[in-house]
């Protein structure tokens with residue numbers, strides 16, 4: 001079996017080892033584990049009635065016929081909901097997303113927007129009742145083209161009462177959800193003085209997450225009358241807080257439970273289904289269940305923000321990059337969830353890559369359209385920004401006639417350096433200054449070149465008449481949590497038998513975070529993996545955590561676990577020292593046992609656990625600690641992506657023959673799980689580069705609404721994906737770790753665009769690079785030549 | 786109406802409507818190991834074996850299963866555990882939602898194909914989508930699993 005070499009491996013015994021995922025076998029055997037596996041049998045079935053129009057006002061809803069149907073429990077409309085503007089975005093408090101949405105509203109703003117709620121004894125009846133609702137709409141003219149949204153006479157959010165939580169540039173009357181601008185140095189002056197300039201534009205499309213488990217939730221009132229919601233979510237605490245606001249309930253009356261989640265990628269970092277089951281349970285007193293169909297997931301959850309990224313670069317003839325100007329227009333769809341932050345990340349997690357420029361500027365708007373709302377999605381703006389930036393850098397290499405690899409190496413960030421951008425740009429707020437303590441990009445590039453067989457003299461070659469192979473590359477960075485905003489906590493309690501209960505708020509959405517957090521605890525406590533029983537994400541029973549997003553879990557929640565384990569270790573030693581009447585310095589804890597330095601006393605952890613709970617009289621006590629962590633910085637993981645494509649000049653079809661991703665994620669807590677995060681991310685990025693695309697009719701009806709019309713990569717679609725992790729150690733991270741969840745997705749669109757450029761001489765500007773676009777570009781270039 | 790289906794070796798009589806899909810009938814009968822991911826026969830998470838051959842239970846009317854043998858992952862638990870071991874060792878299990886349908890298809894493939902090539906494996910499993918893993922690790926696991934039997 002192939003394994004990446006691990007510099008720090010000898011110093012760890014549990015961490016940096018490929019432990020099996022703690023829930024792996026159980027999930028494969030199909031043990032009831034996901035939300036919809038656990039629904040109480042007497043639950044009402046909830047169906048949402050969705051708008052058939054891209055923009056409309058509901059004039060009336062007649063539920064008479066629907067309510068006559070036997071088995072129908074209730075029909076709820078906007079008139080039954082508190083008129084409280086909310087955001088569905090699961091983010092910190094206050095949210096950087098505008099509160100521009102109501103659980104149900106008089107207006108519907110895209111095809112698929114929720115118009116009414118129906119609940120019935122069984123699913124078929126609920127569906128029937130939904131079809132019997134008579135809704136009269138006043139159909140309004142929609143805005144579908146995001147380049148014409150700003151200052152359009154059509155206003156998507158004319159309603160009063162909606163607001164931003166702090167200044168984000170929210171101007172709904174201009175269809176602007178958020179706006180931002182920053183500049184370091186004088187970009188115009190620097191560009192004007194640069195002998196070599198490039199000016200590029202890239203359009204990145206809306207992409208669907210397609211987590212295999214569709215969104216699902218159920219709710220019930222517990223014995224104390226509290227509202228419990230079991231849901232497939234990435235952020236239980238944000239969900240509770242947002243629901244409390246939406247339903248005007250005190251947070252103490254709500255409990256959120258996250259069972260196993262069948263994939264997230266950002267799709268479940270929002271409240272999409274929870275408000276509706278909650279409404280039904282509150283109205284009827286009955287348990288209520290919802291499970292979206294795949295079509296509903298496409299039509300009514302979120303997509304990636306579509307963006308237009310304009311880049312201007314200025315450089316000296318020797319390849320010294322002098323200025324970067326990045327201007328972005330982002331489409332947030334009907335509501336502004338994650339509008340500001342994804343847009344800012346397009347700059348904040350890409351521009352520091354080239355930290356030696358004299359001037360850098362970033363700015364633009366995020367606009368509303370009558371399309372499915374955009375939200376959080378792995379890569380979170382960085383993939384969009386990077387596609388623009390890394391395409392422009394490659395263009396500059398062509399213009400200078402230098403190696404694209406060497407151009408990057410000359411200008412990119414290195415260990416021990418910083419970037420002004422870190423300090424200026426945060427996620428919705430100011431950033432945090434940060435020195436880069438671990439950056440092995442040089443090594444990632446060196447190894448990546450080796451694995452792909454990079455040769456600057458031979459970036460394209462013919463394999464058959466009309467068929468060429470070509471190479472392309474791109475580099476990327478991400479973050480590890482949001483500094484000073486994200487917080488995670490962990491509680492550890494010694495149990496009789498000498499094992500530990502580890503309770504974390506961190507939300508395992510399939511990434512394996514339960515496993516790696518248990519590994520960190522086991523490492524620090526000097527016990528085996530089996531001695532750690534992990535339980536995660538239940539607002540009643542585990543400590544707080546912001547949730548699984550922003551590549552935060554390993555770094556933020558992992559640090560909390562490490563702190564808790566270290567505290568537990570100290571507490572164990574202190575307690576034993578007290579029992580023995582010696583000083584803690586005289587107690588050694590090793591191999592699951594305590595002894596005095598002089599060897600006169602010895603006690604196993606197992607025996608101690610019984611003593612402290614059963615035998616120690618008035619000194620009996622539960623040995624328990626809770627610790628929290630919030631990062632002062634967000635150390636970026638890095639990746640160098642190299643691709644070999646095959647391009648058929650007759651058909652325009654592009655295939656990935658081989659994709660190499662070499663990453664610096666710090667110490668991989670679990671090398672297998674870290675590697676698979678990156679392999680999966682690469683494939684999701686390849687899908688975005690080549691064919692995944694959210695498509696609409698000219699009336700705003702979604703054309704890509706199932707897995708036939710929206711294809712994701714199958715196992716036959718890509719040649720090979722090769723991932724390696726380089727030796728790296730992040731001093732600020734738990735056991736040297738950074739994040740691994742998002743970095744994988746960032747490079748494919750840019751690397752593939754660059755390979756197509758090398759293959760054809762043409763720069764494609766509109767993702768995805770489908771055969772028709774590739775062919776048209778080739779033809780246009782031939783025509784021009 | 787009532788259908789009688791042998792599920793994992795046990796005869797079960799189930800109340801259904803004529804238009805019900807097998808996936809819903811199975812899940813309603815407590816076989817929640819059969820997952821539901823797309824409703825259009827494209828993702829493979831609802832895979833079960835009908836008389837030993839993989840089918841998509843979301844696109845198969847429950848009434849057509851009358852008198853047949855249906856096997857879910859629970860019906861081949863022993864073999865699934867063996868395969869799970871290989872998969873877990875590669876870290877090839879992420880959210881796990883695709884896992885029961887995927888593993889069942891792998892087990893059916895192993896019974897059906899002798900010494901399949903990489904291409905044959907990918908083709909056989911093409912209908913089993915996974916959004917998490919990027920497939921590479923799954924294939925490392927499959928190769929090890931198939932080879933283990935030859936060793």
Ligand code: FES
Nearest residue numbers: 822823828829843
């Ligand atoms: S649910 Fe049956 S193939 Fe997707």
Ligand code: FES
Nearest residue numbers: 880883915916917
């Ligand atoms: S492991 Fe999540 S879909 Fe396969």
